[in-house]
Amino acid sequence: xxxxxxxxxxxxxxxxxxxxxxxxxxxxxxxxxxxxxxxxxxxxxxxxxxxxxxxxxxxxxxxxxxxxxxxxxxxxxxxxxxxxxxxxxxxxxxxxxxxxxxxxxxxxxxxxxxxxxxxxxxxxxxxxxxxxxxxxxxxxxxxxxxxxxxxxxxxxxxxxxxxxxxxxxxxxxxxxxxxxxxxxxxxxxxxxxxxxxxxxxxxxxxxxxxxxxxxxxxxxxxxxxxxxxx
Ligand code: ADP
Ligand code: ADP
Numbered sequence: 001x002x003x004x005x006x007x008x009x010x011x012x013x014x015x016x017x018x019x020x021x022x023x024x025x026x027x028x029x030x031x032x033x034x035x036x037x038x039x040x041x042x043x044x045x046x047x048x049x050x051x052x053x054x055x056x057x058x059x060x061x062x063x064x065x066x067x068x069x070x071x072x073x074x075x076x077x078x079x080x081x082x083x084x085x086x087x088x089x090x091x092x093x094x095x096x097x098x099x100x101x102x103x104x105x106x107x108x109x110x111x112x113x114x115x116x117x118x119x120x121x122x123x124x125x126x127x128x129x130x131x132x133x134x135x136x137x138x139x140x141x142x143x144x145x146x147x148x149x150x151x152x153x154x155x156x157x158x159x160x161x162x163x164x165x166x167x168x169x170x171x172x173x174x175x176x177x178x179x180x181x182x183x184x185x186x187x188x189x190x191x192x193x194x195x196x197x198x199x200x201x202x203x204x205x206x207x208x209x210x211x212x213x214x215x216x217x218x219x220x221x222x223x224x225x226x227x228x229x230x
Contacts, residue, residue: 002065003030009060035203082160
């Protein structure tokens with residue numbers, strides 16, 4: 001897994017508004033889990049955009065895996081990370097089709113191949129309880145939480161060394177929220193996870209929670225520390 005550091009990072013989108021990042025500093029240990037929280041417009045998504053190098057930061061230093069982000073060949077950088085967006089689109093087909101679609105070498109005819117099936121079976125085994133039985137069901141009938149978990153599973157097929165996860169905002173019920181939390185925790189065992197969290201309860205076990213506000217880190221700490229501080 002790849003660790004990440006932001007050191008005094010500044011960046012603006014080049015319009016009239018205040019810069020999206022104004023001296024942002026935090027780090028994500030390799031194999032750890034860090035959550036970004038804060039109000040809309042705080043700069044959370046910008047962290048992801050800079051890590052994917054959709055944009056280049058203007059000042060400060062970003063490292064990924066100990067290497068300056070500008071020193072990474074772009075394809076290698078993007079191949080090492082996976083981004084799961086909010087309300088990730090799920091194909092109208094079955095979950096099985098959704099998962100196979102994400103296999104890096106899967107094409108139409110390969111969907112039926114033994115390799116793809118073996119990989120899918122191995123993946124399904126790791127899915128949270130209850131989801132494996134849904135694998136034959138149609139995507140359109142899934143709840144928001146199930147769709148999010150499938151999107152995560154798809155990203156995992158690529159064996160990312162850094163997972164960028166934009167947690168669903170949509171009203172997850174308690175059962176789905178618990179399931180999502182379990183998946184995130186399980187993921188954190190295997191890769192580095194940087195998650196945009198809309199509910200502190202889903203990231204209670206993050207190594208660290210970084211609170212962004214108006215492009216700055218307002219505070220950071222464990223869930224317990226932040227709850228105590230309020
Ligand atoms: P949020 O949930 O982060 O408050 P929205 O859900 O309203 O924001 O919008 C989606 C996010 O995608 C926005 O935060 C915006 O910054 C980000 N975004 C939209 N277009 C781009 C882009 N071209 N590059 C980077 N980020 C973008
Ligand atoms: P968050 O994810 O915390 O909601 P963002 O990182 O999306 O915040 O946005 C930080 C600031 O940058 C906001 O003022 C937002 O409007 C602006 N912003 C985000 N994406 C874009 C974009 N693609 N173009 C211009 N401004 C953007």
